[in-house]
Amino acid sequence: MLSAVVLISGTGSNLRALLEAASVADYPVRIVAVGADREAEGLAHAEAFGVPTFVVPWRGKEERAAWGDELLHQLEVWNPDIVVLSGLMKLLPPAVVARFSPRIINTHPAYLPEFPGAHGVRDALAAGVTQTGASVIVVDDGVDAGPILAQRRVPVLPGDDEATLHERIKPVERELLIDVVRRIATGEIDLAAPAHP
Numbered sequence: 001m002l003s004a005v006v007l008i009s010g011t012g013s014n015l016r017a018l019l020e021a022a023s024v025a026d027y028p029v030r031i032v033a034v035g036a037d038r039e040a041e042g043l044a045h046a047e048a049f050g051v052p053t054f055v056v057p058w059r060g061k062e063e064r065a066a067w068g069d070e071l072l073h074q075l076e077v078w079n080p081d082i083v084v085l086s087g088l089m090k091l092l093p094p095a096v097v098a099r100f101s102p103r104i105i106n107t108h109p110a111y112l113p114e115f116p117g118a119h120g121v122r123d124a125l126a127a128g129v130t131q132t133g134a135s136v137i138v139v140d141d142g143v144d145a146g147p148i149l150a151q152r153r154v155p156v157l158p159g160d161d162e163a164t165l166h167e168r169i170k171p172v173e174r175e176l177l178i179d180v181v182r183r184i185a186t187g188e189i190d191l192a193a194p195a196h197p
């Protein structure tokens with residue numbers, strides 16, 4: 001059984017899907033804790049599933065290193081096999097990446113390397129592309145630049161705004177994330193040497 005800590009910042013809809021998947025007996029992953037950088041709405045999903053939560057409040061960029069130390073401490077308490085970033089809207093400090101890499105994965109609402117960063121959906125719309133996508137990657141020291149584990153295209157439809165497009169991307173993210181985490185647990189994906197999908 002693979003243990004995972006999931007980190008979020010927002011509504012946690014992808015987290016919820018992962019919690020639901022992990023509650024099925026033959027899914028080989030146990031979510032041991034859910035953490036956030038603020039009192040995120042999505043923490044309620046963890047509570048509903050009886051999963052412990054923690055918050056390491058973000059206090060601004062000048063406090064990034066101290067925040068990272070505190071986050072690292074929390075992660076070490078749970079000592080998970082993998083860390084899943086599921087909508088964590090902060091860059092992980094290098095100390096956290098160094099401690100857990102390559103056992104940290106991130107879900108992103110664009111077809112990387114297209115549109116990395118905090119506004120993947122908005123940037124795709126602004127670029128006027130007809131398709132964007134969803135990706136699950138290994139986190140390294142770059143910004144959404146780590147090895148790609150899985151990705152799929154999602155069309156941009158006429159009349160889409162950021163909210164409608166994001167809501168069409170998220171179900172794809174969920175499927176990819178649940179599948180990637182399962183394949184890490186079964187050994188089908190080797191995070192130390194990922195094959196390009």
Ligand code: GAR
Nearest residue numbers: 010011012013014087107108109117
């Ligand atoms: C997801 O679309 C995730 O990919 C994105 O935040 C959303 C969280 O939604 N993350 C990023 O953009 C990170 N760069 P959720 O809180 O409803 O799961």
